Amino acid sequence: xxxxxxxxxxxxxxxxxxxxxxxxxxxxxxxxxxxxxxxxxxxxxxxxxxxxxxxxxxxxxxxxxxxxxxxxxxxxxxxxxxxxxxxxxxxxxxxxxxxxxxxxxxxxxxxxxxxxxxxxxxxxxxxxxxxxxxxxxxxxxxxxxxxxxxxxxxxxxxxxxxxxxxxxxxxxxxxxxxxxxxxxxxxxxxxxxxxxxxxxxxxxxxxxxxxxxxxxxxxxxxxxxxxxxxxxxxxxxxxxxxxxxxxxxxxxxxxxxxxxxxxxxxxxxxxxxxxxxxxxxxxxxxxxxxxxxxxxxxxxxxxxxxxxxxxxxxxxxxxxxxxxxxxxxxxxxxxxxxxxxxxxxx
Numbered sequence: 217x218x219x220x221x222x223x224x225x226x227x228x229x230x231x232x233x234x235x236x237x238x239x240x241x242x243x244x245x246x247x248x249x250x251x252x253x254x255x256x257x258x259x260x261x262x263x264x265x266x267x268x269x270x271x272x273x274x275x276x277x278x279x280x281x282x283x284x285x286x287x288x289x290x291x292x293x294x295x296x297x298x299x300x301x302x303x304x305x306x307x308x309x310x311x312x313x314x315x316x317x318x319x320x321x322x323x324x325x326x327x328x329x330x331x332x333x334x335x336x337x338x339x340x341x342x343x344x345x346x347x348x349x350x351x352x353x354x355x356x357x358x359x360x361x362x363x364x365x366x367x368x369x370x371x372x373x374x375x376x377x378x379x380x381x382x383x384x385x386x387x388x389x390x391x392x393x394x395x396x397x398x399x400x401x402x403x404x405x406x407x408x409x410x411x412x413x414x415x416x417x418x419x420x421x422x423x424x425x426x427x428x429x430x431x432x433x434x435x436x437x438x439x440x441x442x443x444x445x446x447x448x449x450x451x452x453x454x455x456x457x458x459x460x461x462x463x464x465x466x467x468x469x470x471x472x473x474x475x476x477x478x479x480x481x482x483x484x485x486x487x488x489x490x491x492x493x494x495x496x497x498x499x500x501x502x503x504x505x506x507x508x509x510x511x512x513x514x515x516x517x518x519x520x521x522x523x524x525x526x527x528x529x530x531x532x533x534x535x536x537x538x539x540x541x542x543x544x545x546x547x548x549x550x551x552x553x554x555x556x557x558x559x560x561x562x
Contacts, residue, residue: 218242219444220283222267222313223290224260225251225547227394228328228386228440231433232287233257235441244279246290249548256546268309276316285324285444288313294401296498299357306361314372317379324380324447326440327369331387331429331453333362337509344509346385346451353507356500380449386436387429387455387511390531393545394433395538396553402497409539409553417471423502424476426462429455429511432526432534442520453511456524456531468532479506 217240223229224245236243237258245260246267254262265275267290280286290313292305310327317325333350352363366383373381390398399409431454439454466474479502487499516522526534537543544552 217285217444218244218283219285219287220244220246220280221287221289222246222309223288223328224262225249226289226291226549227389227391227397227433228289228436230257230393230545230547230550231391231437232289232440233260234434235437241441241444244283246276246279247548251545251547253546266309267313268304272309273312273316273319276313277319280316280320280322283320283322285326285447286313286317286322287326287328287440287444289328291328293358294496296357296496302357303361307364310365311368314369318372318376322379324382324444326382326384326443327365328440329366329383329385329451330358330362331385331455331508331511332356332359332504333366333385334509334511336507341510343512344453345512346453346515348509350385350451353500353504355503357498358501359504380447382443382447382449383451384436384440384443385451385453385511386439387431389433389436390430390535391433392534392538392543393550395535395541395543397544397550398535399539399542399553400496402501403495403539409542414540415470417466417469419473419475420466420469420471421475421477422462422465423479423482423506424462425479426465426474426505427510428460428465428505430460430528430531431456431524432531435524435526438525439516439520439522442522446520448519450515452516452520453513454516454522455511455513456526456528458528459510460528460532464529465532468529468536 221229221232225247243260245262246265248266250262250264263279266272292302335349335351350366352359369381436454462474483502486502490499542553544550
């Protein structure tokens, strides 16, 4: 089997490269910037392509001509202050990947969506299955674009039944190697990540009612590999267990307790500090964090035989240690965060 992975040098893409290493799956890795050294991921055939560029459609069509499946993971989270560039890559890029797959006659497209594609959680906050509306949470650009692409895929499935489309909706995807990337994307230059989990905190202020799901990149890669093998179609929620609370987050940061803060206060402070360039995170991410539902992962377990190997609290601790240690990998997205960049936010 031969597959093409867009965004192959990113958080999820590199986990997929590890998952397929040593198997009979041939991988074509597609990215804008090749890893250094290019042979660091053995057996991968690399193609440097901007999926959203005008020439990208033609180049992707050629690369896809001999593959059995395309796994589309390429997606920008930053630069938040350049929303047009994010839309160019996320929306236009996704559209071109789909059109190239159709043009090349690819039988299976695996699209990496997100829990962020879902509409606001039900009133009782019960876990939702894959039929819950994937219409997004409007204040978040990330959520709007994930939902928009899923709506486009609905049209593709109706008009092109010859293409099987499988959507993966993961929780927050973490691994140690993503420590530098996550710090750049969400912490900015004013957070001294070197002290994470080293210096005990008396208490940690957190939004009241915080709960979140995470998934280790390797657990997600295993679920995707099973999808590639079985070609099931439809959507799959993917998350490790259990659901994390604010107290879990506090204890992972060596704080004995959390101090719950009102959501309005947190949202207001986030908005002011974003406008002041204190951090790079659009305030809409908080609306997304508050609004997304808890996902039920029964379908992935039953249809794919998937079981997570990592406990959610261990995944969070691994990420925090990676942020503290400026962990990374020899790719552009996962490059190590230097001491200088931790001060400047680059």
